Amino acid sequence: MVRDLYMFSRVNEEADVIWFKVAYENTVHSEADITSFFAEKGLDIRFAYLDSSEDPTKGKYVMFTEAEKGRDIGSIAEELEKMDVVLSVKWGYSKNRAIQSVDFPLQLLGKRAVIIRAKTFVDIINIMNEQVPQSEGLLTMIGIRNGAGAARYMQEMVEMNDDNFLGLLGELLMAAGWGKIEYDINIFELTGIVRMKDSFLADEYGESDVPVCVYISAFLAGYISECLKKTVQVRESKCKSMGDEVCEHVISAAPSGVKIEHLLRGELH
The missing domain is CATH 3.30.1380.20 (Trafficking protein particle complex subunit 3)
Incomplete structure (x- = not known):
């Protein structure tokens, strides 16, 4: 559906829309541990997806959330990166409140796609x-x-x-x-x-x-x-x-x- 591909968050227009891209070791509990971490920090998942197609031993967890303006997201990212299963963390603000389900460049069937x-x-x-x-x-x-x-x-x-x-x-x-x-x-x-x-x-x-x-x-x-x-x-x-x-x-x-x-x-x- 189009809204799952690209949409604008309107849940709380006074909050910041923040994205996380987490690279992790693919174990039986990796996704659950990362999801639990976000829940403990009070960061509700507005949109998320997982991808381990490139390397079955590793995975990618992309999540969009909303947080009150001024919250220290950097320290949360640092704490997340210290988890045993986490390899790296990238994060940022979606200035236009856009939430999207794809990375850039988009990959489809092993090749770049548009x-x-x-x-x-x-x-x-x-x-x-x-x-x-x-x-x-x-x-x-x-x-x-x-x-x-x-x-x-x-x-x-x-x-x-x-x-x-x-x-x-x-x-x-x-x-x-x-x-x-x-x-x-x-x-x-x-x-x-x-x-x-x-x-x-x-x-x-x-x-x-x-x-x-x-x-x-x-x-x-x-x-x-x-x-x-x-x-x-x-x-x-x-x-x-x-x-x-x-x-x-x-x-x-x-x-x-x-x-x-x-x-x-x-x-x-």
Whole structure:
């Protein structure tokens, strides 16, 4: 939700909004000990998140709180840093009372990322459609490459198998704001359907006579092909922009002998 990504604290407009970034040793009680410390100091957590994705032996605890103006936060930070599990502490004031859920630079799937509005993404697609010959093929190649790359990264981070790879994809797409998926796929016959509710492309694109989620179809093709090590094709058969209730992506096996790298080169039409 947008408010969880970036919001303004209005709980006590006479207090200071303060952030802490705590690096800690990842033990079974680290997070609880740090949370208890803040509670003992009377610092209510307005927003917080944990991250240990970069190094499982270490973690990062980011917390936003409010404190009465003039309170000695420096001494609290020094005391926090002396805890056995704490490696380092950074803190500061949010002058504009902003609370955000991301660090700078933002990381997504192991790479630097930026947040853009769905409208900006759709504007890019529209300009490509107007100015670039065979723009749909280009979008397909980009989507396949991105989907395959996402699958490879997730395979490094978590244990993926035939039973959970689509569930993990669903969590990823929902967290990224793309939409919510339901799926019915036969992984042995390489056939099935992925339905996406509230596709960000279809919602922002508006009315259309043809399906508009080509990039998402291609992303699904790249992701599924990489996970199964078998090449699939994906096409959008229904689209919310055409008046359908949900966007529907049909999965089928690629012709015999076609590999994912052939799709990346645009050799399959």
